[in-house]
Amino acid sequence: MKLPIVVSEDSKQPIYHQIEMQVKTLIVSGQLPAHTLLPSIRALSSELACSVITTRRAYQNLENDGFIKTVQGKGTFVKELDHSMKQNTKQEVILSALQQAIEQAELMGSTREEIRIAFDEIMNQKG
Numbered sequence: 492m493k494l495p496i497v498v499s500e501d502s503k504q505p506i507y508h509q510i511e512m513q514v515k516t517l518i519v520s521g522q523l524p525a526h527t528l529l530p531s532i533r534a535l536s537s538e539l540a541c542s543v544i545t546t547r548r549a550y551q552n553l554e555n556d557g558f559i560k561t562v563q564g565k566g567t568f569v570k571e572l573d574h575s576m577k578q579n580t581k582q583e584v585i586l587s588a589l590q591q592a593i594e595q596a597e598l599m600g601s602t603r604e605e606i607r608i609a610f611d612e613i614m615n616q617k618g
Contacts, residue, residue, distance in 0.1 A: 492530055494523075498539050503594055504587075506541050510549035512587055518558055518569055519580045525571040529559060532567075 496513045498506045517523040529550075530538065536546040550567060553559045557576065561567045572580070596606045 492528065493538060494530060494535065496535075496539060498541060502591065504591065505545075506539075507545045507548040507552070510535075510539070510541075510546065511552050512584055514549070514553055515558060515580050516584050518572065519577050519584070523569050525569050527569045529567045529569065 494514070494517065496510060496517075498509045500506075502509060504512075514523070514529075523529075529535075532543055532546045532550055536543045539546070550559065550561070554561060554567075558570060558572070558580075559567050560570050593606055596609070601609075
């Protein structure tokens with residue numbers, strides 16, 4: 492299974508964190524339902540052209556946080572999440588994405604007011 496994950500060397504966020512956040516998003520959004528078999532650490536690191544150590548760290552963090560479970564000899568699977576965990580994760584992912592966008596805007600020299608205007612403009616376009 493190929494996961495729709497994209498990592499960026501240019502991001503301030505470490506690659507393992509980018510992988511974690513995107514896997515969490517796929518799980519919470521239902522794109523990766525409970526009990527789905529995930530790619531092996533080696534397969535995912537090969538797909539993303541990153542180190543096995545980086546991918547292992549992302550998987551370990553996801554397992555420690557209760558999103559995935561590794562079964563010896565069978566693979567790594569998505570765990571069933573309760574409603575509260577889904578809500579908390581949704582909030583975490585949104586805040587992380589907004590933080591990245593704000594950091595990018597600040598790097599380009601945008602003021603807080605310009606960022607706020609851009610945010611409002613996007614929200615208005617969405618309805």
